[in-house]
Amino acid sequence: MQFYIQNALGGLAYGSLLFLIASGLTLIFGLMRIINLAQTSFYLLGAYIGLTLVTHGWNFWLASVAGGVVTMALGLAVYSAFLHRYHADPLTSLLLTLGLTLILDDGILALWGGDPHSIAPPAIFAGSLSFGTLVFPVYWLVVIGISFTIAAILFLTLQRTMLGVMIRAAVDDEEMARGLGVDVNRAFYVVFAAGALIAGLGGLLGGPITSAYPGLDGELTPLAFAVVIVGGMGSLGGALAGSLIIGLVNAFGKALFPELSYFTIFVPVALIMAFRPQGLFGRKL
Amino acid sequence: MNDACLELRGISKRFGSLGVLDDVTLTVRRGERRGIIGPNGAGKSTLFNIIAGELPASGGTVHLLGRDVTRLPAHRRARAGLARTFQTTTLFPRLTAVENLVLALQAHSVERFHLLAPRSRYHARDEEALALLDRVGLAACAETLVDALGYGEKRQIEILLALAQKPQLLLLDEPTAGLAPADAALITEMLNRERDGMTMVLIEHDMGVVFDVVENLTVLHHGRVVADGPLDAIRGDAKVQEIYLGGNL
Amino acid sequence: MSARRRWVMTIVAGAAVALLLPHLGVPTFFVSLLTQTWIIAIAAMSLDLLIGFVGLVNFSQAALFGVGAYAVAIGATRFHITGFASGMVCGIIAAVVTAALFGLVALRAEGPGFIIITIALNQIVWGLAYQWVSVSGGDNGITGIVRPPLGSIDLSSNTAYYYVCLAAFALTLAVLMTVVRSPYGLVLKGVRDTPRRMRALGYNVWFYRYSALLLSSVFAGTAGVLFAWYNQFVGPVDLSLDQSTQFLIVTILGGLGTIYGQLFGALVVIFLSNELSSITQRWMLVLGVIYFAIVLYAPGGLVVLVPRLWDRLRGKRIAIVPAERP
Numbered sequence: 001m002q003f004y005i006q007n008a009l010g011g012l013a014y015g016s017l018l019f020l021i022a023s024g025l026t027l028i029f030g031l032m033r034i035i036n037l038a039q040t041s042f043y044l045l046g047a048y049i050g051l052t053l054v055t056h057g058w059n060f061w062l063a064s065v066a067g068g069v070v071t072m073a074l075g076l077a078v079y080s081a082f083l084h085r086y087h088a089d090p091l092t093s094l095l096l097t098l099g100l101t102l103i104l105d106d107g108i109l110a111l112w113g114g115d116p117h118s119i120a121p122p123a124i125f126a127g128s129l130s131f132g133t134l135v136f137p138v139y140w141l142v143v144i145g146i147s148f149t150i151a152a153i154l155f156l157t158l159q160r161t162m163l164g165v166m167i168r169a170a171v172d173d174e175e176m177a178r179g180l181g182v183d184v185n186r187a188f189y190v191v192f193a194a195g196a197l198i199a200g201l202g203g204l205l206g207g208p209i210t211s212a213y214p215g216l217d218g219e220l221t222p223l224a225f226a227v228v229i230v231g232g233m234g235s236l237g238g239a240l241a242g243s244l245i246i247g248l249v250n251a252f253g254k255a256l257f258p259e260l261s262y263f264t265i266f267v268p269v270a271l272i273m274a275f276r277p278q279g280l281f282g283r284k285l
Numbered sequence: 286m287n288d289a290c291l292e293l294r295g296i297s298k299r300f301g302s303l304g305v306l307d308d309v310t311l312t313v314r315r316g317e318r319r320g321i322i323g324p325n326g327a328g329k330s331t332l333f334n335i336i337a338g339e340l341p342a343s344g345g346t347v348h349l350l351g352r353d354v355t356r357l358p359a360h361r362r363a364r365a366g367l368a369r370t371f372q373t374t375t376l377f378p379r380l381t382a383v384e385n386l387v388l389a390l391q392a393h394s395v396e397r398f399h400l401l402a403p404r405s406r407y408h409a410r411d412e413e414a415l416a417l418l419d420r421v422g423l424a425a426c427a428e429t430l431v432d433a434l435g436y437g438e439k440r441q442i443e444i445l446l447a448l449a450q451k452p453q454l455l456l457l458d459e460p461t462a463g464l465a466p467a468d469a470a471l472i473t474e475m476l477n478r479e480r481d482g483m484t485m486v487l488i489e490h491d492m493g494v495v496f497d498v499v500e501n502l503t504v505l506h507h508g509r510v511v512a513d514g515p516l517d518a519i520r521g522d523a524k525v526q527e528i529y530l531g532g533n534l
Numbered sequence: 535m536s537a538r539r540r541w542v543m544t545i546v547a548g549a550a551v552a553l554l555l556p557h558l559g560v561p562t563f564f565v566s567l568l569t570q571t572w573i574i575a576i577a578a579m580s581l582d583l584l585i586g587f588v589g590l591v592n593f594s595q596a597a598l599f600g601v602g603a604y605a606v607a608i609g610a611t612r613f614h615i616t617g618f619a620s621g622m623v624c625g626i627i628a629a630v631v632t633a634a635l636f637g638l639v640a641l642r643a644e645g646p647g648f649i650i651i652t653i654a655l656n657q658i659v660w661g662l663a664y665q666w667v668s669v670s671g672g673d674n675g676i677t678g679i680v681r682p683p684l685g686s687i688d689l690s691s692n693t694a695y696y697y698v699c700l701a702a703f704a705l706t707l708a709v710l711m712t713v714v715r716s717p718y719g720l721v722l723k724g725v726r727d728t729p730r731r732m733r734a735l736g737y738n739v740w741f742y743r744y745s746a747l748l749l750s751s752v753f754a755g756t757a758g759v760l761f762a763w764y765n766q767f768v769g770p771v772d773l774s775l776d777q778s779t780q781f782l783i784v785t786i787l788g789g790l791g792t793i794y795g796q797l798f799g800a801l802v803v804i805f806l807s808n809e810l811s812s813i814t815q816r817w818m819l820v821l822g823v824i825y826f827a828i829v830l831y832a833p834g835g836l837v838v839l840v841p842r843l844w845d846r847l848r849g850k851r852i853a854i855v856p857a858e859r860p
Contacts, residue, residue, distance in 0.1 A: 029646065033646065035649060035650060082826075082830065090645055090646040090649070091591060092829060094591070094649060095786060096826065096829055096830070098779060099823075100822075100826070102821070103819055103822040103823060103826070105818070106816060106822065107819065109818075110815070110819070221657070221775065222654045222656070222657030222658065222661075225651075225653050225654045229654060233646075260661075261665060262658060262662065262664070262665055263661055263662050263665075265654070265658060266658045269639070269651070269654055269655075273639045273642045273643070273651065274642070277642040277647075337734065339733075358733075360732075360733045360735075360736050360737055360738050363733070363735055369734050371730075371731075375731045376728065376731065377723070377724050377727045377731065378727060378728075379723070379727055380723060384720060384723075387720065388720060388724045388735060389735050391717055391720075391721075392735045392736040396717045397717055398717075399717045400712075400713045400716045400717075400719065400749075401709075402712075403716060404715055404717055404719075405715075410717075446735070450736065
C-alpha cells in the first residue's frame with residue numbers, strides 16, 4: 001500500500017513541476033502556434049540563477065522568483081526581437097527556438113560548468129514526514145501546493161479577467177478576435193512572458209527534486225511534450241491533467257520497470273493518439 | 286432511384302450547440318445542373334463539405350450514384366466519381382500549371398506510385414495536361430508556377446483540375462468568386478462548353494452565372510431547404526424573393 | 535557557357551575530387567572527417583525528403599538512424615551477424631520497423647502536432663537505449679563493432695571505408711533525386727503544399743506520408759549502419775534529440791527541398807564543428823548563432839545563399855571596374 005502512496009506522491013510532485021513547464025508551452029502554442037523548444041531551457045536557467053543567488057545568501061523563494069524574472073526578461077527580448085514576426089509560422093519559430101536552446105545550453109555550460117548541482121530545499125521544509133512505514137520529503141507537498149496555487153491563479157486569470165478573455169478569444173479564433181478589436185499582439189507578449197516566468201521560477205522550486213545539470217532540459221523536453229500531447233495543445237486544464245498523468249506514469253514506471261521507465265511514457269501518448277488525437281482537453285482537430 | 290447521381294437524406298450539422306444545417310433532403314438526377322443559392326450563412330459551403338466528405342454530418346446520409354458514402358473519407362468519394370472546386374483557390378502554388386493538372390490526371394492511374402522513373406518520361410501525361418490548358422487558352426502558362434498566375438487564371442485552373450478528374454458529379458463552390466464580369470463570363474462559358482453530360486451542383490452568389498448555367502435551383506435559408514425546383518419556378522417564388530430582400534432575383 | 539553545362543562540369547569536378555582525395559596526400563584525419571560527411575549527408579538527405587518534399591518535420595530521424603546503428607551493433611556482438619549485407623539488412627529492417635510504428639502514432643496529427651509527437655517518440659527510443667542496459671549497454675553503449683569485409687575487400691582501412699561510404703552516398707543521392715522527380719515525387723509535393731486538394735483529387739494523403747516516412751527510414755537506417763561501422767561504437771547519444779537536431783541543422787543549412795544541398799550542409803557542419811571546437815570551447819554556441827542567422831536571413835539554405843553571395847561579390851567587382859578606367 002505504502003508503495004502506491006509513496007510513488008503517487010512522488011509522481012504528483014514531479015507532475016507539478018512538469019505543469020510549471022507545460023502550462024507555458026501549451027498556452028504559447030495554443031495562442032501563437034509557436035512550439036517553444038527553449039521552455040525547458042528557461043527552467044534550467046532559472047534553476048541555475050536561483051541557485052547562484054541562494055549561495056550568495058538570498059532567500060530561497062526570492063531567488064526562485066528572481067530566476068523567473070531573468071528568464072522572463074530574456075524570453076521577452078528574444079520574442080520581441082525575433083520570434084514575434086513568425087508567430088503564424090510553426091516551422092520557422094520552432095527552428096528559432098531550437099537555435100535559442102542551443103545557445104542557452106552552451107551558455108549555461110560556459111557559466112556554470114558541467115558538474116551537476118544538487119539544490120537543497122529551504123530549511124523549514126527540508127525534513128520528511130512519516131506515517132508508519134511511509135516516508136517522504138515534506139518538500140514534495142510544498143511543490144504540489146505551489147504548483148496548484150499557480151494553476152489556480154492562471155485559471156482565474158483566464159476565466160475572470162479581461163486579459164484572460166482576450167487570450168481565450170484569440171486562442172479560439174485569432175482573426176475574429178483581431179477583427180473585434182482585441183489587442184491580440186499584447187496578449188502574445190503577456191503569454192510568452194508568463195510562460196518564461198513560470199518555467200524560470202519553477203527551476204529553483206524544482207531543484208530539490210530534479211537537481212540542476214546540463215542536459216536536464218533535454219530530459220524534461222519529451223516529458224513536457226508528452227504532457228501537451230496527452231492534455232491537448234492550448235488547454236491549461238489539459239496541461240494540468242496531462243502533467244499529473246505523466247508524472248504518475250513516470251513515477252510508477254521507474255518503480256516497476258526501471259529498465260524501461262522512459263518507454264512507459266509512450267503508453268499514454270500512444271493511447272491518446274489512437275483514441276483521441278486532440279488530447280484529453282484539446283479541441284477537435 | 287438509379288437515376289439519382291446525388292442524394293441527401295435528412296442531412297443535419299451542428300457545431301456544438303450551433304445548428305448549421307437542418308434536415309436537408311434533396312436529389313440530383315444524372316446530368317442535371319443544380320444551383321444551390323441562399324444568403325450568407327445559410328450553410329451552403331458546409332453542405333458542400335459534407336457532400337465531399339471533408340466534414341462529417343451530425344445526422345442523415347449521403348448517397349453518390351446509389352451508394353451510401355456517408356462513412357467514406359473525402360479521397361474515397363473522389364475516387365467514386367466526385368470532384369469539387371473550392372471557394373478560396375486551392376491549387377499547388379509551387380508547382381507549374383502542367384504539374385497541377387498532371388496531379389489531377391494521374392490520380393487514378395498506377396503511375397502515381399512510380400518512384401524510380403523521372404517525370405520527363407511521361408510525355409503522354411504532360412500532353413494531356415497541356416491539351417486541357419489549351420482548351421481554355423492557357424497553354425502559354427504551362428510551365429509557369431501557379432503562384433505567379435493572375436487570379437482569373439487561377440480560378441480557371443481551379444475548375445480545370447476538377448474537370449481533369451472526369452467526374453460523374455462536379456461540385457462547384459462559387460466558381461466566379463471575386464472575378465470581374467469578363468472573367469466570370471469566361472468561367473460560365475467553360476462550364477457550359479465542358480459539361481459533357483456531367484452532373485453539376487453549383488453554389489453561387491452571382492445570379493447571372495446561375496441563370497446561365499443551371500436548370501434547377503435549391504434555396505437554403507438558415508440551414509433549411511426552403512424552395513426546390515426548376516429555375517423559372519423558383520424565380521417567381523414569393524418566399525424566395527422575400528429572402529433576397531426585395532426580389533433582386 | 536550554359537547553366538546546365540556549368541552544373542555538369544561542377545558535378546564532374548566534385549566527383550573527381552571526391553574520388554581522388556585519399557590519394558592527394560591529405561591527412562587521414564581529413565579523410566575520416568569526409569567519411570563522416572558522406573554518412574551524415576545520407577541521413578540529412580533522408581530527412582530532406584520528409585521535410586522538403588512532404589512537409590513532415592521529423593524530429594525522430596536520429597531514432598531511425600540510431601536504431602539502425604544499434605541493430606547492427608547488437609546483431610554483430612550478440613548474434614554473430616557479421617556480414618556486410620546481413621548487417622546492412624538488419625539495420626535497415628530495424629529502422630523501417632521503427633518508422634512503421636512511429637508513423638502509426640505520429641501521423642494521427644498534422645503540422646506542429648506531428649513535430650511534438652516525433653520529439654516525444656525520439657526520446658522514448660533514447661530512453662530505451664539509455665535504460666535497457668541488458669540489451670543496449672546503457673550509457674556505456676556497445677563497443678567492439680568490427681567492420682565486415684565487403685566481399686573480399688577489407689574495410690578496416692580508412693581509405694577503403696571512405697570509398698564505401700562515398701559509394702553509398704552517391705547511390706542515395708541518385709535514388710532520392712530520381713524519387714523526387716518521379717510521379718510519386720510529384721504526389722509528395724502536392725501533399726506537402728495542399729493536402730486538402732490532394733484529398734479532393736482522390737489521393738490517400740495518409741498513405742503517401744506514411745510511405746515517404748518508410749522510404750526515408752531506409753536511408754536513415756543505412757546511414758546508421760555505416761555510422762556504427764565507422765565509429766565502431768554506438769551509444770545513446772547517437773539517437774538523442776541532439777543528434778536529431780544536428781540532422782535538422784544540416785538539412786536547413788544545406789537547403790530544404792533540394793536533396794543535393796545536404797552534401798554542403800553536412801560539409802559545413804562537420805568541418806565547421808571540427809575547426810571551431812579546436813579554436814574555442816564554445817563552438818556549439820557559435821554554431822547555434824550561425825544556425826539562428828541562417829534561419830532568419832537565408833531560409834533557403836546554402837544552395838541559395840552561396841550563389842547569391844557569389845553574385846553579390848562579382849556584382850561589386852563589376853561596379854568597381856568602370857571607375858578604374860581612364
